[in-house]
Amino acid sequence: MKLALVVRTDLGMGRGKIAAQVAHAAVTAVLESRDADVAAWIGQGQPKVVLKVTTGQELLALARQARADGLLAEVIHDAGRTQVEPGTVTCCAIGPADSDRVDRVTAGLPLL
Amino acid sequence: MKLALVVRTDLGMGRGKIAAQVAHAAVTAVLESRDADVAAWIGQGQPKVVLKVTTGQELLALARQARADGLLAEVIHDAGRTQVEPGTVTCCAIGPADSDRVDRVTAGLPLL
Numbered sequence: 001m002k003l004a005l006v007v008r009t010d011l012g013m014g015r016g017k018i019a020a021q022v023a024h025a026a027v028t029a030v031l032e033s034r035d036a037d038v039a040a041w042i043g044q045g046q047p048k049v050v051l052k053v054t055t056g057q058e059l060l061a062l063a064r065q066a067r068a069d070g071l072l073a074e075v076i077h078d079a080g081r082t083q084v085e086p087g088t089v090t091c092c093a094i095g096p097a098d099s100d101r102v103d104r105v106t107a108g109l110p111l112l
Numbered sequence: 113m114k115l116a117l118v119v120r121t122d123l124g125m126g127r128g129k130i131a132a133q134v135a136h137a138a139v140t141a142v143l144e145s146r147d148a149d150v151a152a153w154i155g156q157g158q159p160k161v162v163l164k165v166t167t168g169q170e171l172l173a174l175a176r177q178a179r180a181d182g183l184l185a186e187v188i189h190d191a192g193r194t195q196v197e198p199g200t201v202t203c204c205a206i207g208p209a210d211s212d213r214v215d216r217v218t219a220g221l222p223l224l
Contacts, residue, residue, distance in 0.1 A: 019131045023138035
């Protein structure tokens with residue numbers, strides 16, 4: 001099992017802002033996923049990987065591809081109180097799901 | 113409501129590593145908290161703040177203080193597959209709880 005967290009790097013977000021957005025995505029993914037998937041993922045120690053894309057379009061295309069492959073994809077829109085405009089797409093969670101299925105969608109994306 | 117996520121800065125973790133550790137802390141806090149607290153926090157849009165301390169001792173003292181004040185404090189020990197030694201304390205989640213109660217423990221800590 002694996003949870004992929006994919007962050008836009010073109011917004012100039014600082015490391016604290018990135019961490020908050022990624023945490024938001026991870027929490028949302030856990031709340032929206034099936035209990036069995038969450039339990040299996042937690043049982044393996046919550047494996048996660050943090051990856052990057054360079055544009056919002058790339059992020060949304062990735063989420064569409066994940067959903068087309070039957071994966072849960074949670075796109076986070078920032079409230080915009082700090083650093084970015086309200087509603088800005090900042091990151092996306094894919095999974096938690098079988099690692100192979102997540103890897104098929106995120107293959108080639110570099111680590112953040 | 114607020115969830116505070118407090119990160120050690122003395123380990124030299126990169127931004128992706130920090131994001132993964134903070135996400136781990138946030139997910140663990142949500143899973144271990146009372147449903148009513150989680151629901152109230154989610155209903156307000158998952159407010160969170162990412163703060164920093166400079167040593168592991170400071171992080172553990174903060175967690176002890178939070179627990180003494182009746183707050184949930186989840187200390188994350190890294191699996192140590194990358195960047196830090198296995199078992200290293202990397203970050204801590206405090207809450208989600210009433211903002212005033214969280215602020216009382218984390219007052220004075222700088223943003224990450």
